Amino acid sequence: MRNILIVDDELNIGLLLSKFLTRNGFEVSTATSGKKAMECLSVNSFDLILCDYRLEDTDGKEILIKVKELYPQTGVIIITGYSDIRLAVELIKLGAYDYITKPLYPDEILNTINKAIETQQALLEAVGIPVMEGSPKPAHFDTDNFIIGQSETSKELLKQITLVSPTNYSVILTGESGTGKEAVAKAIHISSLRKDGPFVAMDCGSLTKDLAGSEFFGHEKGAFTGATYTKIGHFEMANGGTLFLDEVANLSYDIQAALLRIVQERKVKRLGSTKEIDIDVRIIVATNENLVNAMSNGRFREDLYHRFNEFSINLPPLRDRGKDIMVFANSFLKAANQELNKNVAAFSKEVEACFYTYNWPGNVRELKNVVRRATLLTEGQTIPLKALPLEISTYAKIPIAEAEVQRQPKPVDLKNTALEAEYEAIIKVLREVNFNKTKAAKVLNIDRKTLYNKMKAVNLDS
Numbered sequence: 001m002r003n004i005l006i007v008d009d010e011l012n013i014g015l016l017l018s019k020f021l022t023r024n025g026f027e028v029s030t031a032t033s034g035k036k037a038m039e040c041l042s043v044n045s046f047d048l049i050l051c052d053y054r055l056e057d058t059d060g061k062e063i064l065i066k067v068k069e070l071y072p073q074t075g076v077i078i079i080t081g082y083s084d085i086r087l088a089v090e091l092i093k094l095g096a097y098d099y100i101t102k103p104l105y106p107d108e109i110l111n112t113i114n115k116a117i118e119t120q121q122a123l124l125e126a127v128g129i130p131v132m133e134g135s136p137k138p139a140h141f142d143t144d145n146f147i148i149g150q151s152e153t154s155k156e157l158l159k160q161i162t163l164v165s166p167t168n169y170s171v172i173l174t175g176e177s178g179t180g181k182e183a184v185a186k187a188i189h190i191s192s193l194r195k196d197g198p199f200v201a202m203d204c205g206s207l208t209k210d211l212a213g214s215e216f217f218g219h220e221k222g223a224f225t226g227a228t229y230t231k232i233g234h235f236e237m238a239n240g241g242t243l244f245l246d247e248v249a250n251l252s253y254d255i256q257a258a259l260l261r262i263v264q265e266r267k268v269k270r271l272g273s274t275k276e277i278d279i280d281v282r283i284i285v286a287t288n289e290n291l292v293n294a295m296s297n298g299r300f301r302e303d304l305y306h307r308f309n310e311f312s313i314n315l316p317p318l319r320d321r322g323k324d325i326m327v328f329a330n331s332f333l334k335a336a337n338q339e340l341n342k343n344v345a346a347f348s349k350e351v352e353a354c355f356y357t358y359n360w361p362g363n364v365r366e367l368k369n370v371v372r373r374a375t376l377l378t379e380g381q382t383i384p385l386k387a388l389p390l391e392i393s394t395y396a397k398i399p400i401a402e403a404e405v406q407r408q409p410k411p412v413d414l415k416n417t418a419l420e421a422e423y424e425a426i427i428k429v430l431r432e433v434n435f436n437k438t439k440a441a442k443v444l445n446i447d448r449k450t451l452y453n454k455m456k457a458v459n460l461d462s
């Protein structure tokens with residue numbers, strides 16, 4: 001748990017802030033004067049101080065100076081009534097992490113606090129000061145809407161991200177498509193000391209052999225036919241920051257050799273140039289192919305693999321993340337509401353059940369798309385089963401046909417019985433072939449057109 005000290009002589013504000021932060025998972029103490037604040041600091045250690053600039057017995061600047069001298073591991077955020085840029089600059093120069101102006105907005109406060117704690121932690125780890133025991137992270141890990149689940153897997157993931165971020169280690173991210181490899185790469189970058197440097201993503205999967213060299217290293221004008229201008233390569237672009245190489249298993253052997261050289265020497269030469277440029281780039285690579293296999297097939301260089309493999313994180317498929325599924329779903333719902341200017345409140349019970357049983361081959365990306373689509377389609381407060389695409393809604397505990405029957409009871413007749421049986425057969429086969437209708441038709445021994453007609457008849461045409 002993170003410890004925060006609120007210093008404010010307005011009792012009400014202190015109380016309000018204290019309640020709000022406690023609700024967000026922080027351990028909060030309050031002090032109503034500068035003197036009391038220093039007393040608190042002498043008996044407890046705090047991760048962060050949230051201090052009003054104007055206090056009766058002193059001011060935020062004085063407290064800041066004392067804290068930086070006596071308790072350098074504690075971050076300071078100053079709250080002030082006026083938005084005075086000069087004061088802000090001065091406070092930040094003196095070591096304040098940031099500066100918030102009144103009126104206070106909960107989101108802004110939480111954001112600033114989380115960033116401050118994260119930066120503080122990254123700094124401490126970088127200089128080798130052990131981080132205090134406790135929960136590994138604030139409840140709200142602010143890295144561009146990066147969502148952290150509640151499962152054990154997520155906690156482990158978070159721990160790994162937190163551990164590796166402040167280092168300069170290269171990282172290999174593995175995981176099925178859509179599990180969030182790029183999202184994690186960005187999270188690592190944002191919570192590293194390079195966060196103010198660039199994050200450059202490069203899709204190695206779409207690189208042609210001819211272009212790969214100049215994409216990576218850049219080229220001088222006239223370096224080859226068609227090089228009509230000087231181009232800066234991705235390594236140079238990422239200088240001072242992080243270079244994210246996606247689908248790294250797709251790189252040709254030549255390029256792998258050139259990469260190895262750069263990674264070892266930390267220097268790059270543009271094609272057609274003799275000048276070496278020093279580069280300071282952290283490399284994160286992602287792959288949904290098993291690199292160990294690629295190595296044993298001779299398609300991936302072992303030496304390069306070991307360079308990259310200073311740390312590795314495997315992202316689990318969504319279907320294995322248990323209750324995280326709804327954490328993701330709710331967060332995507334909130335975002336979709338904002339994006340679409342809607343006010344959908346929740347998922348129906350059936351939808352939730354479906355989400356837990358469906359196998360999510362497209363992982364988080366698929367869930368995000370499904371939620372956005374469902375939000376758009378939903379007119380009421382609750383997302384109904386019918387707002388989900390067919391391949392997912394059929395995973396509901398109650399099959400659609402049954403749900404239909406429940407809603408509008410029909411007399412049992414032979415025709416309906418036959419339809420029910422057809423429905424069951426069609427659904428079973430569709431699931432087996434992953435909703436590929438051509439394959440399903442083949443298995444069912446009917447043509448595609450007949451399958452479509454039958455699907456329509458049993459309400460399966462989404």
Ligand SMILES: Nc1ncnc2c1ncn2[C@@H]1O[C@H](COP(=O)(O)OP(=O)(O)OP(=O)(O)O)[C@@H](O)[C@H]1O
Nearest residue numbers: 145146147176177178179180181182183288364365
């Ligand atoms: N932890 C997360 N928090 C918020 N959004 C996430 C998270 N993980 C994944 N996403 C979202 O899911 C989508 C897919 O994520 P991402 O592109 O990182 O996956 P990937 O593993 O790189 O996929 P691929 O292998 O297909 O390239 C993106 O829209 C991303 O924003």
Ligand SMILES: [Mg+2]
Nearest residue numbers: 181182246286
């Ligand atoms: Mg990706």
